Amino acid sequence: MTSGASAGSDGPVLPLVASVVPLVPAWRVDRDFDYLVREDLAVVPGSLVRIRFGNRRVRGIVRSVARRRPERDLDEVGALVLPEPLLEPPQDKIFDFLAERYVVPRGRAFDRAVPPRVRVSKPVVTQVPGRIPEARLLPSFDGGPALVSALRERTGGTWCVQALSGPDHAELIVEMAAQARGQVLVAVPEVRYGSHVLDALSSRWKYVARVDASRSDAERARAWLALAARHQIGAGGRSAVLAPAPELGLLIVDDEHDPTFKEDRSPRYDARRIAEARAATQGAVCVLVSPTPSVEFAGRALSGEINWVAPARSDERARRPITEVVAPSSDRVVTHELHGRVRDALRAEKRVGLLVPRRGFARAVWCAQCRRSLRCSRCEAGMTYDRERRRVRCPRCALTGPPPDVCPSCGAGDFRYLGAGSERLADQIASAFPRARVVRVDPDVLARAEPESLRLEDADIYLTTWIGTKETLRPPVDLVGVLGIDHLIRRPDWRAAERAYQALAEMSEWAGPEGRLVIQSDDPRHHSVQAVVRGDYRFFAERELVHRRELAYPPFSELVKIRARGPQAKATIDGCVARCRDAGATVLGPIAVPEPGGEHADAPLEVLAKCNDATVVARALREVAATTSGTTRLQFDVDPR
DNA sequence: ACATTATAAATA
C-alpha cells in the first residue's frame, strides 16, 4: 500500500497522496478528496489536517495515505493540526456507520471525532495497568462468569446486563472496567447533578479521561487526546461512545434504558447502537447495563441474539420494598390507604417521598374491560380525548372522530378517560398533613435554586415530580407514595408501558428493601405495576414483548421517522416513501404535524417507516437527501426515542 | 439598464 515504485523499478518515486474527509456538513461534498503530502509531514491514516477547500481552509480527517500517481492536479495538505493521529483505523468505520445509519453527510459525522478547540496539547497521563482483581459481584449473576471471561480475554460480543438496584451498582461498573483488557470507555446518562458511577471510577483510577459536558472544553479536549494516545480509561455522557480508543477492549453503556442516549440534534444517533457497532468493528466487548433494561435490548437478549446476564431471582426479590397497590380515589389525591401509611410514617418520625404526576399530559381513552387504550385506525398511535368537544383525536395524524360506542378489541362499551388537572396537588397535601414540613421540588424550584440549598434533610414530606427523583438529588426516605401512574401507563406512545415500569422500578429502589412503596393505580393487574410488586424484571419484559410483537414495534422492527417541510414537501416525502417501500419498509403516513404557532397549511409532513433493518432504508434515503434542493428541508430520525 | 437579492453549483 505504501511501497509504490521505489524498490528495483526504474521510474521516479511516486508522490504521497492522502484521501481526506473534509469536515464540512454538506451533501455535495459527501466523499473523500485527495491531497498531496509533503515528505516532511507525518501524515498517517487518522491524522487531523488542515486543507484548502474551495477558497477557504478547513479541517479534515485522513482516511488513507498511499504512493500513487494522482489522476489530476492536487493541492497539498496544509498542516497537521495534531502531531498524533486522532482516528486510527478501523475507528473511521464507526463514523461511516454513523453517517450511513443516521443519514448525515460524512463531514458532519466525522466532525464528531474531533475534540473541542484543539489548541490544548498537554502531555498525556498514561497509567500502568495493575493486577486484575478477582470479580466479586458479577460471578453471582446468571451469565456473569461468561461475561468475566469475555472481558478478561476480550472475546467481543454484546452483553445486556440486568443490574441489581441499589448501592452496588457503581461498584459493578467499576468491577467490569477493572476486568477488561485494553482501553475502556464508559457512557453514563447526562450528568446534571453528578453521577455515582463517575465518582466511583474516579476513586479507582488516578486519572479518568472525562469527556462529559460538565467539564470545561479544555479538559474535555485533553481527555479526548489522552484517549487517542491510549490512556486506559475514559468516561462521559452519550458522546463517550465516539471518543477515540484505538485499543478499545470494553465499551459500557450504563443505565442503558435512559432516553438521553438518543442524540436530539443531527446526527441523531442512538449511542447504544453506536456502542454495539463500534465494539464489533474493534473486536471489543459491548456491555449495556441497566436495572431496567430497554425492551429492545432485553428482547434481543432473551431470544439469544445477544448475551444476557441477570441476577438470581432471589437476589432481585430481596431488593424489593413492601409494595402495595391501591385504587385511586375519585375525590381526593391521597387515598385513605396512602394517607394512613403517611400518617403512620410521620408518627414514627420517618420520612416520606411523594411523587406527583407531571402537570400537563395527554388525555387517553381506554377500555375498562380489556384495558387497552384506543388506537388510531390509520397509524396505530394512541388516541387522545378532547373533553370540550367530546371527540377523540390522533396526535400523530390528526384523524378526529366521535368516541366509539364499543371497544374495537373486545366489544365492551365502558370507556374511561384519563387526564384530570393536577395543579393543586401540593396545596392539598400540605393541608392533609398540616404539621408536617413539606419540601417541594419541581423543575421551577430547581431552576431557581442550587440543589444543595434546598435543605432536603429538614423535610418530613419530600414532594416532587419525576425530576426530583434523580438518585443524586433525592433524600433517603422510608415510605414512597406514587400518587398517579396511570397517566404514564396510558400515554399515547408505544413505549408508555416501558416508561411507566422504569419509573415505578426507580421508586421501588428509592424506597429500598427496608422501606415501603404505595402505588395508586386503577389497573393493579397491568404488567408495569405487577412486575414492580413482584420485583421481577423478566415478568415485565416477557409480557411487554408480546405487545411489541403484535404491533411490530422494536425489537420486532426498526423505525425511521422522516419529516419534510418547505415548498416541495409533498413531492419530497412521496419520494422518500417510495424509496422506503422499495427497501422493504412498511410506511405509515404521510400526515401533517401541526407546529405550535405555525400555519396549518405549511405544517411539516411526517411518515414513520417500520422495517427489518433501518440501515438499508437509510442507504436509500441518503440518495434522496443528496438530491433535495435547498429550500425543502428533510429531517431523518432513525431509531427515534 | 443596472443594482439588489434569492438560488444553485462547486469545492482536490
Added chain:
DNA sequence: ATTTATAATGTG
C-alpha cells in the same frame, strides 16, 4: 460551510 456564478426581482 463558504464562496461564486446565475437567475430573479426591484429601482430610477
